[in-house]
Amino acid sequence: MNKDLPRWATAFVMPVLNLLSALLVTALVIHLLGESPTESLAILVNSAVVNPEGLSYTLFYASTFIFTGLAVSIAMQAGLFNIGAEGQMYFAGLGLTLAMLAFDSSLSPWLLIPTGMLGAALFGALWAFVPGYLQAKRGSHVVVTTIMFNYIAASLMNTVIVKLVPPGEQNPASRAFSAAAEMPRLNEWFPVLGETPLNISFFIAILALVIYGVVVSRSAWGYKLRATGLNKHAAHYAGIRISKMIIIVMLISGALAGLGSVNSIMGSTHYLSLNFVGGAGFIGIAIALMGRQHPVGIFLSAVLFGALTQGGFDLSLEKQNIPPETVILIQGLIILFCGAMENLYAPVIAKALKFKK
C-alpha cells in the first residue's frame, strides 16, 4: 500500500517517523530508569555530533557501518538476506592480519594498505561464498547458512587467534602491525579532531557508496541484479544466470563486509583481537533496512548508528543508571520500527494526503 505514496513520503517522512518512534520508546525506558530523557538526549547529541572529537568517533564508527550496510544492501538488491556480515567481517580480519603479518615489514604504506584491503576482501568473500554457492546450487536458504557461518567464524577465530598470540602475551590478540600498516588518520590534517581514530577509510567508504550507487542503478549488471531480486521468474525468462548472479553477489557482499575490518583494525587497533567486530555486521542489517538500500540512505543511517554508538557510550559513562547496553536497546528499537514495522505510518500518511486533496 505504501507503493501508492509519493517518494518523499516513503524515502524521508516514514523513516524519520519510525526513528522518532524508536527514540520515544527509548525516552520512556530512560524515564523508567530514573533519568531525564531530555538531559540524556542532550548528552547523546553533544557527545556524538557537537563535540569535534565525538563527531570524529561517530564518523569512525560510521566508516565501518557503511561497509557492512553496503554488504547487506547489495545482497538485498538480489533478494538475498545476508545475515552473515558479522562473520564475514570477522573472518576478513584474519585475511587482513595474515597479509599484514607477512608484509608489514617489507612493503611501503602505499602498497600495504591495498594489500590489507585485498586480504580482507578476499577472506570476506570466501566466507560468503559457501552460503552463496549452497543457495545457488542446492537451494539452502542463505539466511540459515549465513547465521551458521557467523557461529563457525566465531569458533574458528577463537582457535586461530590463540595461535597468533605472540609468546609471553596474555591478550587474545595478534601482535601489533608496524606503523607502515596504519591507515592515515584525519587528525594529521585536522588537529581539532584530537586523538581519534577517524582515518581515510571514511573516504574509501564514501567511494564505495558512489560505486555501489552507479553499479546498481546505472549498469546492466545492476539492472540484472535488481531484476533477479524483484522477480526470479522474469529474470530467468530474460536469460539472466540466476545461480551465477547469486554467487557473485554474495562474493561482493562478503568482500564489502570484509572491507569493514580495514577501518576497525588498520585504522584503529592495528592488531587482530577477539570479537573485534562487535556487532557491526548486525548493525549493517539495520542500516540496509533503514537506508532502503539507497546509497544516501545507507550513509545517513550509518552516521546515525555511529552517533548512537559514540553517544550511547558517553551516556552510560555520565548517567550511572543507564547501562552501556542501552545503545543496543536503541538499536534494537530502530530495527524494530524501521524494519519489522516500516509501514506502520503508511496508512496515516495516506489518509493525511487524501484529506489534503
Add this chain to the structure above:
Amino acid sequence: MQPAVEFRGISKHFGAVKANTDVSFAIAKGSIHGLVGENGAGKSTLMSILYGYYRADGGEILLDGQARRIHNSQEAIALGIGMVHQHFMLVENMTVLDNVMLGSEGGFKLNKNRARVEQELRDICVRYRLDVDPLATIHDLSVGAQQRVEILKQIYRSANILILDEPTAVLTAQETASLFEILRLFKEQGKTIILITHKLQEILDITDTVTVMRGGRVIGAVPTAGTTKEDLANMMVGRPIENNLPRAPYNPGTPVMHVENLQLLDDQGVKLLADIGFTLRAGEIVAVAGVSGNGQSELMEILSGMRLPTSGKLDFLGKPLPFGDRTDADGLPRTFRELGIGHVPEDRLRDGVVKAFSVMHNTIFGYQDKLKNKWGLLDFKAIAGRCAELMRNFDVRPNNHDLRIGLLSGGNQQKVVIAREVLAQPKLMLVGQPTRGVDIGTIESIHTQLLKLRDEGVAILLVSVELEEVRALADRILVMCGGRITGELKIEEFDTTRIGLLMGGMHKS
C-alpha cells in the same frame, strides 16, 4: 418486481482516476445480466463496490429495493452476494470440503460439522449437476472443476446474487457449455447472475440483459435479444471493430523450427510432453490450441530456452538448438534470444515484466546487455529514445515511460512486451496467450501487429486457449491434449466442434 440489484449514481475515484462516474442500472431478479467493457472501463471497480471491497464515493446500492451499505465482503456474503473471481481463491493443498468450510467453520471443532457439510455439498452437487467430489484435493482438480468448487462454495453460502468475473477465460468450449448449464439452473432457481466477460458471443448465448461500460460510465443497458456483437463492440470501444484483419496470402517460406519426437518428463517421471513433432516455416502463424495445462506452456518454455527437454530433435534454422549437455536451463534464454527467438510469455506478470520497474526499464528487459554506452553503463539516453519510439508505434498508454509497469492495464503491459520482442527482429516469435485479460480495442491492435510480423516473414508459434483468436490469426492449427499433439488442421478446416473434441483428446473418433 423489485430488481435484485440496483445501482444508483455510483461514483468512485482513485486519486485522479475516475473509475466509476454516476453509474446507474438495475438487474432483474432471476436474470442473467452481462457486464461488458474494456479493461479499465470500471466493471471490476463496480463489482468490488458491490462485494464490499471498496466504498463508493457517492451513490447507493439497492438490494431488493432496500438501500444497503456494504462495508466488507463478510457483509456482502451475509446479504447473499457471492463472487467467483477470475483467479480462484482456493487453498491448493486442502480438500474441496475444507475450502468450502473455510470462513464458515461454525465453531472451534471442525470435525463436528464436517460430515454434515459433506452431505450438504453432495446434495448441492446433485441438484445443480456439479461434478465435484467434496473430498478431492484442489490441486488434483482441473481448472474447470476448480471453478465448479468456487460456485459450489457460493451456493453453500446461499448466495442469491452470483458475480462471475471472466469465468470462461480458462475453460474449453465443452467446459464453458457445462458452466452455462449450471448458470441456467441457477437462474431457474430464482437466483441472479452477473456475468463479467470479454467474449461477446457468451453475452449473446446466455444473458438476458447487458450493460456496457466505457471509461467508468454506463454507455448502454439493453436487452440481449435486441442487440448484436457488432453493436456491443461498438459501444465498448466507441468505434467499429474490424473483424477480419487484412493479411497477405499464405505463402510459407523455409523451415524455421523443426521439432521431432520431443519428450519431456518431470522430476517424478510423469510425461508432460510426448512425441511432439512439427515444422514451422517463415511467414506463417501456427496456433497451438488446447485447454491450458496440456503441455503448451512446457512446449513454449523449451523452445524459448527456459526449460530443458528430456529428449528430442529440435532444429532452428537447420541447426540443433544449443541445449548441449546442460543440466539446467539457467541463462539459456539469453542464448536463444541471441539466435533470433523472441518470446512473449503466457504469464506476462510472472515472466514477462518486472512489475516494480518502470515502463522504460521493462523495454530493455532481456536486451539490457546490448544498450551500453562507452563507459559500460546503461545508455539511458538511447534507451529513452528507443522506448519513446516503441511506445508511439504500439500506442502504449498512458504515454509516460517513468510509470511503473505494474500500474498499466494488462493490455498496455502486453503491448510493451510484444513491442520489446518485435524490436529485436526475431526469426521465430513464440507468443503465449497474447490477449489474455486484454480488451477488444487492444486485441485488435495486438493481432494487427502479429499479422504484420507474419507478413514480414517471421515464423510465429501462437499458444492460445481462445478459439476466436486461433481463428483470427492462424494459418495452421495444432491441437494439444495431455502433452500430445492430437490433431492438425488447416485454417480452412476450422471447426469448433472438431477442435473441441481434439482438445478433449478424442482424436480417434
